[in-house]
Amino acid sequence: MPSFAEVKAGLAMPLSDAMETQRSIRRLRSDPVDDETVRACLELAIKAPTGGNLQNWEFVVVRDPDVKHQLARLNRQAWSVMRRIYRTQVRNDEKGLRGLAAGQWLADHFEETPVVVVACLRGPRAWFPPVVVTSYYGSIFPAVQNLLLAARALGLGAALTTLPVWSSWMARRTLGLPWNVSPIAAVPLGWPQGRYGPTIRRPVDEVTHLDRYGKPFGG
């Protein structure tokens, strides 16, 4: 497996290349990922903005097999529900079926993931009013996206998942989190079995409006 010294040059990847080829990679090799490589991802994660610049995040880097096993159990519980919902949504769409298979693969092999980074927020979990809830989640997902882009640039496979922390109560117990720290998302990290590559999206024109909803953005 590559060391940080071998992959760190990847962080100079052009920004647009990193974004255009970012892709959720759930099929990961079990080969170790060194601490320096994980740290490089975290160093860039914490450059993201937070509401009021509070930087009220906490990250747990999980390598311990027992802790990983507990997260794997939580992930399987949630996946057994979610796969049914996804299955009705994707039907015979080939791309959706591939995503479903990748989710199943992760559920079956979660314990083999070399590192899982759990991103958490300190402070009471916001649930009302909407603008406060928005600021709350807006203070962690930009950091998670930086983490994912950094992983991509280093050649690490990664995916944004929430299922391993679907129960805050159980995930908090597993990770020994204080009552006022909530686990928000889990990012499995490892050297990929597959590869990154360009992704296909609904085009900008289909989802962009000028001034008011429904008026085309001609730009």
Next chain:
Amino acid sequence: MPSFAEVKAGLAMPLSDAMETQRSIRRLRSDPVDDETVRACLELAIKAPTGGNLQNWEFVVVRDPDVKHQLARLNRQAWSVMRRIYRTQVRNDEKGLRGLAAGQWLADHFEETPVVVVACLRGPRAWFPPVVVTSYYGSIFPAVQNLLLAARALGLGAALTTLPVWSSWMARRTLGLPWNVSPIAAVPLGWPQGRYGPTIRRPVDEVTHLDRYGKPFGG
């Protein structure tokens, strides 16, 4: 003001440079930003991941003075409340006071912002259970972060704000959004009066734990 042709090379900025120098810029020049430049930011925004790859986002690019004025009013309403809260938090911290002044500047000059991009989500606004709420917001803030990083790479000033859409009901009316599309965040875009530059954050070691909360991450 620079055209897209003049700034587009910036998108090749090394990923780590873009992240390390990303900073909320609220003091913007009123000079126009062309559609191509805005489009380039959106093209990269939509490369971000979404829960179940649903891509259930909608973006409204606001240039119209009347629509901007309505958002400015909403922003001022929320700011008049938030500045009091921030003021008690920052006390005499110099950096916090600068942030407060920048927020005040934006409140006073919001109408002069050349472009405001409002990021929205289609589908019922999630409020329970937490894992569903997390997936909901996790499907828009990675895109917003891509937008902010793209803006930084192009030399555009930008900031992640929620105050101009603090009232979903009023923002929805202002933007003509259908009932099932919720405005989540607003990003004012313009050529900066100030400059980007390295940011200071609490160090990784202070916010990172190994396996369980409280155990130092030595990596």
